[in-house]
Amino acid sequence: MSMTSMQQVERLQALLEKVKQNRSAAREAPASAARAPMAAAPAAAPRAPAPAPAAAPSPTARKPAQGAPTTPVGMPTPARRAPAIEEELDFSSLPPPGASRAPAQEPAFTPAERRTRPGATPLEMAVEDTLDRPAVSPVLPQQPARAPVPAAQPVAAAAPAQRRDGVVLADPTPPTPGRPIAQTLSKQPPVLPVSFGDLLKRSLSLRPR
Amino acid sequence: MAVLAMTTSDSSFDPGAFFQFDLAKGNVRARGGSRVLVVTEGVLGPLINTAVSNGDLTAIRSLGSQLAHIATTSMNAQPNAATPEEVIGHAGGVMSLFGWGRLRLEHWGEALVLHVEGIAPLDDDNLAVAALLGGLFSTLCAVEVACVPVAQTGRYMMVDPRIAEQVWNWSKEGESLAAIASKLVATQR
Numbered sequence: 001m002s003m004t005s006m007q008q009v010e011r012l013q014a015l016l017e018k019v020k021q022n023r024s025a026a027r028e029a030p031a032s033a034a035r036a037p038m039a040a041a042p043a044a045a046p047r048a049p050a051p052a053p054a055a056a057p058s059p060t061a062r063k064p065a066q067g068a069p070t071t072p073v074g075m076p077t078p079a080r081r082a083p084a085i086e087e088e089l090d091f092s093s094l095p096p097p098g099a100s101r102a103p104a105q106e107p108a109f110t111p112a113e114r115r116t117r118p119g120a121t122p123l124e125m126a127v128e129d130t131l132d133r134p135a136v137s138p139v140l141p142q143q144p145a146r147a148p149v150p151a152a153q154p155v156a157a158a159a160p161a162q163r164r165d166g167v168v169l170a171d172p173t174p175p176t177p178g179r180p181i182a183q184t185l186s187k188q189p190p191v192l193p194v195s196f197g198d199l200l201k202r203s204l205s206l207r208p209r
Numbered sequence: 210m211a212v213l214a215m216t217t218s219d220s221s222f223d224p225g226a227f228f229q230f231d232l233a234k235g236n237v238r239a240r241g242g243s244r245v246l247v248v249t250e251g252v253l254g255p256l257i258n259t260a261v262s263n264g265d266l267t268a269i270r271s272l273g274s275q276l277a278h279i280a281t282t283s284m285n286a287q288p289n290a291a292t293p294e295e296v297i298g299h300a301g302g303v304m305s306l307f308g309w310g311r312l313r314l315e316h317w318g319e320a321l322v323l324h325v326e327g328i329a330p331l332d333d334d335n336l337a338v339a340a341l342l343g344g345l346f347s348t349l350c351a352v353e354v355a356c357v358p359v360a361q362t363g364r365y366m367m368v369d370p371r372i373a374e375q376v377w378n379w380s381k382e383g384e385s386l387a388a389i390a391s392k393l394v395a396t397q398r
Contacts (some may be wrong), residue, residue, distance in 0.1 A: 196296040197289030200350055203321040204369045206393035 221295070222283055222302030241279055245307075250329055257337040266340035273344025276303045281349060288349040299343060309341060321367040323356060326354040334358060339365055359386045366390075 302311030310328030335358040342356035355373035356365035
């Protein structure tokens with residue numbers, strides 16, 4: 001890395017030329033890019049004015065063409081094709097792709113732990129989150145796929161919410177009827193209080209049919 | 210067929226100091242002054258069987274009448290005008306004091322059925338208890354009542370004496386209480 005500043009300027013200019021060539025090539029074949037499902041937004045790019053490389057783009061034109069990286073603040077960076085990116089990226093600090101990482105040894109990913117290497121290019125800063133993110137999913141509390149439904153218990157027994165073995169037992173919402181409850185009325189007249197003599201009189205009036 | 214039952218637990222009958230034991234004179238008197246004799250089932254059973262075989266249960270029926278008088282004096286109203294709970298409560302209380310079992314009242318349709326529990330059968334057809342109940346409720350309600358035993362169930366259907374023979378025949382033929390009740394229909398008296 002003993003390049004002089006002039007050499008760096010020349011190389012940047014060469015990269016800029018490559019970007020222009022790529023964009024002109026993209027304008028020549030918009031139809032093929034529109035067929036891709038993910039290229040819906042870039043398909044409208046030819047109608048929008050191409051942003052000047054040095055000027056700050058407007059918010060509406062902030063979205064660059066597909067594959068163009070952006071900085072963490074959304075600034076478009078000089079577009080580079082994949083071979084150029086590989087040339088600029090330094091993967092020496094990353095573990096080999098096949099290396100297994102023990103989840104217990106890796107810290108959980110948090111955005112505050114971005115490790116920005118000194119001298120990293122804007123492109124590296126843009127993809128740094130992806131490259132440095134551990135290959136494990138965020139740590140979630142171990143819960144079963146579906147919380148077991150407790151058996152029918154007295155209402156008083158399940159009144160307070162309880163945490164038991166990682167499962168939160170809470171009061172179920174009171175059931176609401178799907179339709180109004182029908183009110184049933186007896187067709188029989190209400191039983192009036194009768195004396196024992198009246199009852200005995202009816203019983204003594206019984207005769208064979 | 211709906212069956213409604215009421216027991217002596219609803220009673221306001223007071224059994225306190227019902228019997229008075231006079232050891233000096235060697236007698237026992239019930240409330241009201243009538244003298245009683247305490248006998249065991251082993252003694253009373255043969256006497257009742259003899260009466261049944263002779264076809265004369267008048268003595269048992271008169272005992273029921275005496276129990277009815279005791280129950281009537283303890284009631285606040287006339288038995289015919291009282292509620293069924295009150296009548297059964299007082300009549301059952303007196304029966305229990307004399308050791309004739311626990312009395313309940315059931316409704317089988319329009320028919321009143323008396324259910325006596327807690328007494329060993331004194332005769333094969335339960336005619337002694339039937340005579341006791343007949344005398345008891347005939348005196349209570351001032352109307353002739355026949356209590357027909359039904360199929361060794363401890364239940365006695367209260368019917369008019371004129372159809373008692375028919376009901377008794379149905380019972381002897383093995384008809385159930387529900388079947389007998391369904392064969393009866395209320396008429397204007």
